[in-house]
Amino acid sequence: MESQLDWLGEFGHVLSHDLKTPLSVIQGNLELAQELDDTDRLDDAVDAADRLEALVDDLANVMQQGDLVTEVEPVELGDVFRSWDAFETNPESLDVLDSKPILADEHALVRLADNLVKNTVEHAGDGTAMRVGTLADGFYYEDDGPGIPESERDDVFKPGFTTKEDGTGFGMVSIKQIALAHGWEVTIDESEAGGARFEFTGIAEPQ
Incomplete structure (x- = not known):
């Protein structure tokens, strides 16, 4: 708190x-x-x-x-990332490599997914490859874009931080807030292709 x-x-x-x-x-x-x-x-x-x-x-x-994070229920991870009609940003290339049910607020999870996709499109372009997959206690989202320098990773979730001239810096804040509201942890790493990789952990699964 x-x-x-x-x-x-x-x-x-x-x-x-x-x-x-x-x-x-x-x-x-x-x-x-x-x-x-x-x-x-x-x-x-x-x-x-x-x-x-x-x-x-x-x-x-x-x-x-x-x-929004009020009704936590079993949600199929892959279905959320395939619900592009609910996104403000429609990705051209997003692959769900594997999926599983997790406990989450579906509407908030859609907003998180949309902000991840929007971040990729804004920084790397529409055709950038994006992937979603599962972890032992959560899931990851990664892309083949320019990535996030290690020196900036601690600042990405700070309110107002942006590397774009016309950016507001609140898209990443929204992602962090949704994760916190669920009780999840979110970390930033580098994908195998050198792009950005977000890992969300501490996520419960339906019994």
Whole structure:
């Protein structure tokens, strides 16, 4: 519980900063547009508003995860990763190598799967190979993308951390939060192809 409170405190600090930045840009450019009668300033304000909208959308997804992990029941892992119609991002190449039933909240697990796929597509492209398979006490997801440098792996799940210029840094936060809400552990490693590999462990199976 203490670690989750620390995490929420850090999340709130980063979120406050990230929301204030585009708000300041919007306010400043609107004021300049009025003073100088310069409509080009409105374009900058619109860009900042789009950034703010993306942050709010990602925030909503993150904060909803705690409420979503309420009905834990037997779920077939492979079925979740094959439910592409429920994803915001439709992967071109995702293989479920093996599957098993696990105890999870299905809706939250779909969001976790979607965020993993979205991360791959955003950083490596639509055609990047993705694989899902089982572990003794959980499952893994990996891709053939550029991977995550070892020096950055401790920072990936920190609120606001992103390597993309237009990224919000909350997709990975959502993955971490869903895992924590289930009582799972999540670690990052390197796939055999040099891409990213996420391992989720401490997962119970139906008796």
